[in-house]
Amino acid sequence: MRVGHGSADLPVPDGTPMGGYLDRPGPSAGLLDPLSVEAITWFDGERRFALATADIICVNEDLAHRVRSEARSLGCELWLAATHTHSGPETGCVPGGGPTPGAWLDRLSEVVGVAVRRAIDNECPCDGEARRGELHGVGADRSQPSAPAVVPLTVIAVHERSEKGERVAGVLVVLPVHPTVLPATSRLVSADLVGAVRRALRARLGPGVWAVVATGAAGDISTRHTRRGQDAAELDRLAGMVADRCLELLREPPDRAWAAGSRVAWAARRLVLDPAGPGEGAVAADPAELVRGLRAAEESGDPVAVRMARSRLEGVRARSARANPIGVHVHTARIGQLSVAGLPGEPFLAVAESITSEGPVMVLGYVNGYPGYLPTAEAYGRAEYEVLVSQVAPGSAEMLAGAARQLLEDM
Structure with a gap:
């Protein structure tokens, strides 16, 4: 198996509308850290598979269709996943999906193509190892303040083989946590938590070792109850926790x-x-009741209660009346013994945990389409933001998980 990695910068000019928060005070006004598209390719001598991650809020179907079509000209099956940063450009992220703004459709298609071609050019013989363990203190159910701050962390280590021996060429990390440390008031462009984890891993792994971080099924998981601030220092603290845990897992049997x-x-x-x-x-x-709830939370002085109450109200206001069904794609892949599922939109973590197969499994969210939030059927009994803004009927997430399991079983 030959594996390659490629990267391409994704510049965002000042004055660009930003995605992720309804109450953003204005367009982008500076850079905290650069955005990028990262690509990994696997080539078995006959078939080539590519995974690209882009530091954007979502991947709509029009963007997915274009980049996948262009990748086929390279003889490549491509999945494009958003890292879901809320401090990047607005790419048409609306509940149920929408069109990508024309300028970003063109720009992203170009940058994704550059990253994929660079990955193909860098392919070399590599083996792969998978490890999975618990990550504590970084992400938790954002609608349940008392929920334990524990999420699964998947680390794929890529080992390059050559006449000189074997070395770690890079790592692929699947982190099922909303990358939302920076606040809605920030107008600085940033890859947020994903970018910080990439930097922390590269610093720890040393020169010449690449790191790609993909966002997993993070629909209901965030740093809301674990973060101590919403600035660059807190990004570094949380990212360091993730990176250190990755290194611990790399020392365990794979x-x-x-x-x-x-x-x-x-x-x-x-x-x-x-x-x-x-x-x-x-x-x-009822919107009036939610407004009263927000006022009560503000009077309490509890910032977490305020954020949750405001989110519920945002959910009701953002939800549109939709009568038409939503078409989506579920993607699966086998890379040797590794099973991979790519789900569209924002599935809840329990959805990913229900996708099992023989051997190691990794499940990505935000892949090749954006139907919005995909709560579990059980969650529809709670009036929380993710459910209030969701455009799909109860049972939709379970349908996607069932399709992924069947595809993997049939492969």
Whole structure:
């Protein structure tokens, strides 16, 4: 198996509309850290598979269609995943999906192509190892203040083989946490938590070792109850915790992901999700009542309660009346013994945890489309932001997980 990595910068001019927060005070006005597109390719001698991550809020289907079509001209099956930074450009992120602004459709297509071509050019013989463990103190259920701050962390180590021996060429980390440390008031462009983790890993792994961080199923997981601030120092603190845990896992016994003679395969299925009905996700969702709840939270002086109350109100205001079903794609791949699932939009973590297969498994969110939040069926009984703003009917997330499991079983 030959594996390559490529990277390309994604500049964001000052004055660019930013995605992620409804109450952003204005367009971008400076740079905290640069955005990028990172790509990894796997080539078994016949078939080439590529995973690209872009520091943007979401990947709409029009963008996914264009970059995937262009990658086919390179003989490559491509998945494009958003890291979901809320401090990058607005790329048309609306509940249920929408069009990508024309300028960003062109710019992203170009940058993704550059990163993928660089990865192909850098391919060399590599083995892969998979490790998985618990990460404490970084992410937790953002709607449940008392929930334990524990999430699964997946680390794929890529070992380059040559006449000189074997070395770690790079790592792929799947982090199922909303990368939202910086506040809505910030107008500085940043890859937020994902970018900080990349930097921390590269610093710890040393020169010549690449690091790619993909956002997992983070629909209900964030740093809301674990962060101590919302600035660059807090980004570094949390990123250091993630990077240190990755290094701990790299010292533990691995599962074999792929080896020299391994093969690559992939499959996809299109599903049609029913829209949420008038009463679904509307428990205690009267706007006037939510306004009173926000005022009570503000009077309490509890910043977490204020943020949660404001989120509920934002959910009701942001949700549109949608009568049409939403078409989505579920993607799966096999890279040797490693099973990979790419889900669109923002699935809840429990959705990813239900996708199992023989051997190591990694599940990515925000891949090749944006239907919005994908809560578990159980979550629809709670009037929380993710449910209130969701455009799909209860059971949709479980349908996607079931399709992923079946695709992996059939491969």
